[in-house]
Amino acid sequence: xxxxxxxxxxxxxxxxxxxxxxxxxxxxxPHAALAGxxxxxxxxxxxxxxxLFGPPSLTLLLLALLHLQQRPLVxxxxxxxxxxxxxxxLFYPAALGWGSFDPYALGYQPLPLLAAxxxxxxxxxxxxxxxxxxxxxxxxxxxxxxxxxxxxDALLDPLLVLLALGVVLRGLAIRLIVARRx
Amino acid sequence: xxxxxxxxxxxxxxxxWLAPGxxxxxxxxxxxxxxxxxxxxxxxxxxxPAPPAPPLYQARMLPGxxxxxxxxxxxxxxxxxxxAAWVGSAGGKYAQDAIWFSRLVDGxxxxxxxxxxxxDTAGAVFAHIxxxxxxxxxxxxxxxxxxxxxxxxxxLGGLLxxxxxxxxxxxxxxxxxxxxxxxxxxxxxxxxxxxxxxxGFGLPLSQSGLRPxxxxxxxxxxxxxxxxxxxxVGNANPAIAASDDARAMALLTTSTEPDLAAxxxxxxxxxxxxAPAPTVANPGTPLALLRxxxxxLLLAGNEGTGRGRLALWLSDPQGREWHLAxxxxxxxxxxxxxxxPALLQAAxxxxxxxxxxxxxxxxxxxxxxxxxxxDQP
Numbered sequence: 001x002x003x004x005x006x007x008x009x010x011x012x013x014x015x016x017x018x019x020x021x022x023x024x025x026x027x028x029x030p031h032a033a034l035a036g037x038x039x040x041x042x043x044x045x046x047x048x049x050x051x052l053f054g055p056p057s058l059t060l061l062l063l064a065l066l067h068l069q070q071r072p073l074v075x076x077x078x079x080x081x082x083x084x085x086x087x088x089x090l091f092y093p094a095a096l097g098w099g100s101f102d103p104y105a106l107g108y109q110p111l112p113l114l115a116a117x118x119x120x121x122x123x124x125x126x127x128x129x130x131x132x133x134x135x136x137x138x139x140x141x142x143x144x145x146x147x148x149x150x151x152x153d154a155l156l157d158p159l160l161v162l163l164a165l166g167v168v169l170r171g172l173a174i175r176l177i178v179a180r181r182x
Numbered sequence: 183x184x185x186x187x188x189x190x191x192x193x194x195x196x197x198x199w200l201a202p203g204x205x206x207x208x209x210x211x212x213x214x215x216x217x218x219x220x221x222x223x224x225x226x227x228x229x230x231p232a233p234p235a236p237p238l239y240q241a242r243m244l245p246g247x248x249x250x251x252x253x254x255x256x257x258x259x260x261x262x263x264x265x266a267a268w269v270g271s272a273g274g275k276y277a278q279d280a281i282w283f284s285r286l287v288d289g290x291x292x293x294x295x296x297x298x299x300x301x302d303t304a305g306a307v308f309a310h311i312x313x314x315x316x317x318x319x320x321x322x323x324x325x326x327x328x329x330x331x332x333x334x335x336x337x338l339g340g341l342l343x344x345x346x347x348x349x350x351x352x353x354x355x356x357x358x359x360x361x362x363x364x365x366x367x368x369x370x371x372x373x374x375x376x377x378x379x380x381x382g383f384g385l386p387l388s389q390s391g392l393r394p395x396x397x398x399x400x401x402x403x404x405x406x407x408x409x410x411x412x413x414x415v416g417n418a419n420p421a422i423a424a425s426d427d428a429r430a431m432a433l434l435t436t437s438t439e440p441d442l443a444a445x446x447x448x449x450x451x452x453x454x455x456x457a458p459a460p461t462v463a464n465p466g467t468p469l470a471l472l473r474x475x476x477x478x479l480l481l482a483g484n485e486g487t488g489r490g491r492l493a494l495w496l497s498d499p500q501g502r503e504w505h506l507a508x509x510x511x512x513x514x515x516x517x518x519x520x521x522x523p524a525l526l527q528a529a530x531x532x533x534x535x536x537x538x539x540x541x542x543x544x545x546x547x548x549x550x551x552x553x554x555x556x557d558q559p
Contacts, residue, residue, distance in 0.1 A: 051334025
């Protein structure tokens with residue numbers, strides 16, 4: 001069995017359940033999330049997402065799992081989302097052909113990338129952001145364990161960037177509404 | 183919802199040391215496991231003049247596999263047996279339902295067998311697959327690598343798949359996912375892979391995105407991706423041939439000019455620089471480039487506009503001076519589509535060319551350098 005393929009299918013199922021749990025359903029939220037995960041796996045939604053987007057990053061999967069808890073944990077705050085979007089703005093255009101440097105290729109021999117993650121880990125440790133330290137640790141462990149051949153695939157994916165964009169837009173909308181009420 | 187147990191107070195008290203410790207441990211583990219691909223070189227036999235022989239030209243069609251066939255690929259096993267793979271219909275609603283495989287035995291192509299189907303691939307990678315495309319065979323001894331792409335619902339998305347046979351194509355492992363882009367966009371592989379000195383292969387591929395471009399993908403003998411290098415010029419359909427263990431030439435099609443673009447490497451594919459390109463008008467369709475045993479380069483591709491004319495060009499070993507050698511197809515009717523060539527030179531010096539013939543079948547030509555040197559294209 002292809003481990004990456006199995007991971008991709010299950011992860012998309014759980015991420016779909018996590019998306020459903022974002023809906024304002026009150027006491028029905030836990031049941032809707034469970035139903036969403038089940039439907040995604042059985043009704044072809046997860047396989048379709050898998051073909052469209054490929055296996056998701058471990059970062060996105062863990063954010064979905066944390067949100068599926070009975071008391072949801074939401075490490076994807078406004079500042080964290082801004083950081084993710086900032087990385088995406090630099091990464092994706094270059095990786096998709098803009099310019100001569102391909103940052104995605106770095107992920108196959110990622111020693112420079114790992115060296116860049118070390119100061120990020122120091123900053124997270126200094127700020128006491130244990131949730132993100134553990135999320136990054138899980139992604140690095142998945143790469144070290146051979147689940148991903150490219151380190152970028154373990155840490156970042158387009159659905160995560162879309163989610164971060166949603167968090168930022170939601171934060172901006174709230175700020176706008178609060179400013180207008182003053 | 184996931185009824186995860188509450189973290190114990192003891193664990194919470196130590197989390198401020200546990201989290202950084204786990205991060206450092208994972209970082210160290212990743213650094214230890216990170217591959218360190220040493221520089222390698224191409225595997226290129228020394229050039230020798232073509233033995234004197236009368237012109238040879240043979241043409242045949244590969245056995246049919248339904249109403250559609252495209253994207254053929256050729257490889258040669260250690261015992262000299264030629265094998266071919268192509269995408270075709272398996273009786274489903276799409277013309278790209280299956281990858282077919284056949285061997286050339288005693289001058290005859292054997293009955294093709296489906297190497298994988300759309301359903302097999304979908305079941306192996308747990309993804310909804312609509313169609314298969316662009317199989318590429320790479321042979322090292324009795325081991326055969328198969329690379330191909332697949333798209334999802336409505337032809338959207340794109341997955342790169344890899345399978346392997348250790349017995350010359352009789353038994354194939356279940357396909358596994360590979361990735362060459364951060365988005366699941368189509369990144370079709372081009373023909374043909376180049377063997378590397380470390381036992382792996384270099385695979386040219388086209389990548390779509392903000393700016394479509396060609397790339398050089400380095401894989402090891404087990405099909406693991408080791409490195410990826412972007413080609414500095416051109417947009418698609420890279421065709422690469424090596425002239426010695428360090429030097430190679432890449433030709434690509436462009437979306438802005440009717441002529442081709444060229445790039446060279448002098449360090450075994452580690453880096454690529456723009457180079458003078460041949461003045462060959464091409465409509466942006468796939469190319470095939472082969473270094474002949476005589477050292478000269480042979481280019482196959484569509485000439486002019488459209489896919490109705492398939493031609494062969496020859497050049498000196500440095501790829502500087504190109505001339506039209508032969509036109510193998512020249513038709514102007516509505517169904518004239520002769521494209522996606524693949525070239526291979528066998529141990530006996532014969533040159534094999536396969537290409538999609540009117541999208542209905544695969545045509546196989548066998549010729550030699552004496553035929554290429556004939557009077558009229």
